[in-house]
Amino acid sequence: MQRGLTGHFVPVSTLGEQCRAFVPAALPPSPALALDETLHEQLQNASLAIGRLDGQVDVLPDRQVFLYSYVRKEAVLSSQIEGTQSSLNDLLTHEMDLAPGVPLDDVTEVSCYVSALELGMQRLAEGMPISLRLISELHGQLLSSGRGSTKQPGEFRRSQNWIGGSRPGNALHVPPPPDMVQDCMGSLEKFIHNDPVKTGTLIKAALAHLQFETIHPFLDGNGRLGRLLIALILSSEGMLRQPMLYLSLYFKKNRAEYYAHLQQVRETGDWEAWLSYFLRGVKETADDAALTARRLWTVFREDRAKLQTLSGATGSLLQAHEQLQRVPLLSAGKAAIKMNVTLPTATKALQRLQTLGIVREITGGKYGRLYSYEAYLSILSEGTEPLR
Known part of the structure; x- marks a missing residue:
C-alpha cells in the first residue's frame, strides 16, 4: 500500500x-x-x-x-x-x-x-x-x-x-x-x-x-x-x-x-x-x-559410531570428539583441561582423530598445534565468506 x-x-x-x-x-x-x-x-x-x-x-x-x-x-x-x-x-x-x-x-x-x-x-x-x-x-x-x-x-x-x-x-x-x-x-x-x-x-x-x-x-x-x-x-x-x-x-x-x-x-x-x-x-x-542442525547431528552421530567400532578405541578418544562438538577448534592443552587428562593423553587422542580424517591440524608447527573439526566447520561456515 x-x-x-x-x-x-x-x-x-x-x-x-x-x-x-x-x-x-x-x-x-x-x-x-x-x-x-x-x-x-x-x-x-x-x-x-x-x-x-x-x-x-x-x-x-x-x-x-x-x-x-x-x-x-x-x-x-x-x-x-x-x-x-x-x-x-x-x-x-x-x-x-x-x-x-x-x-x-x-x-x-x-x-x-x-x-x-x-x-x-x-x-x-x-x-x-x-x-x-x-x-x-x-x-x-x-x-x-x-x-x-x-x-x-x-x-x-x-x-x-x-x-x-x-x-x-x-x-x-x-x-x-x-x-x-x-x-x-x-x-x-x-x-x-x-x-x-x-x-x-x-x-x-x-x-x-x-x-x-x-x-x-x-x-x-x-x-x-x-x-x-x-x-x-x-x-x-x-x-x-x-x-x-x-x-x-x-x-x-x-x-x-x-x-x-x-x-x-x-x-x-x-x-x-x-x-x-x-x-x-x-x-x-x-x-x-x-x-x-540436522546435518551437524548427522556428522556427530556418524563420527561417533565410527570411533566406537574401532579396535582399541579409548575413552579419551570419545572425550576428545565430544569436546570438538562443543568447540570445533581445539588445542591439545585446552583439550587436556576440558577432558581432565594429561597433555600427552589429549595430544594422542587428537592425533588419532587426525589420522582418521575427522580433524585437521591447521598450524603446521611443532608447538601450539590447533585441530579443526573439518566437517563441522565446513557446514557452519557456509555463507560466511567476507564481503569484498
Missing part, C-alpha cells in the same frame, strides 16, 4: 551545512497493514518454519552446542555487513587466544557482538523486558572494545548522523536529530509492548527492525543491534525458546533489496512490500537453520 511519506522532515544544521532530517511517525502504520491472501500465507509459512526449527533443535542431544555455534556464525555475518573481514575461523581462533595474523580490530568487533548476543539471552532469561534500558546495555557491550569504543557505548547519540553519501547534504537518509531520538525510541518501546495496539510477533519484529534502522539512535552499531532486536523479540514473546533465528545471512545475500525496502517504506509507506521480503527471509532462514 502506498501511504506516502511515513514521517516528517525537520531542518538541521550539521558540519556547516543545512539538510533535512527524517523523523518517522510512531508505529503501527496508518492506515493499518493490509494483509492480503499472499501475506497471510507467507505469515503462516514463516510461523511454521520457526516451529520446525524450535522442534528440530529440541531433539539435539545438547542444544547448547548448536546455539554456541550458531551465535558465532551470526556474529560473523552481522559484522561482515558492517564491513569487517573476519571469518568464523578467525573468531574461534581469537577466542582461544591464538590469533596471530587475523585482523585484530575486526575480530574484536565480532567478539563483542557475541558478548552482546549472550548478554541479551541472559537478560531475557532473567525476565528483563525488551526496553530502552536493555537496548542501551546491549549497545554498551557491543561497543565495549575495538573501533566503536569511542562512540558513546550505551548512550543515544548526541550528534547528527547520516546514511549513504559523503556528507549530510547528499546522504540517502538523515535520521532524526539527536534531541528527538529519545522520544522516537520511547514510541518504539511502547509499540514493542503492544501500545497502542497488540501486534503479532513476526509483524512486530519486522516493523520494529525497520523503525530502529530509521531512527539510527546510536553513533555506531545500529545495524548489528537492529538485527539482534529481531531475535530478541521472537524469543521474548515465546516464538522461539532460544534466540536462534538470525536474518543476517539473508540480508547479506539480498542486501540491495534490503536497503531498497528500507528507503521505500520511508518515502512511500509500503510496509506490506517490506513485510513480504521479511517473511520470506524468516522462512528461508528458519529452514536453513533446521537443516544445519
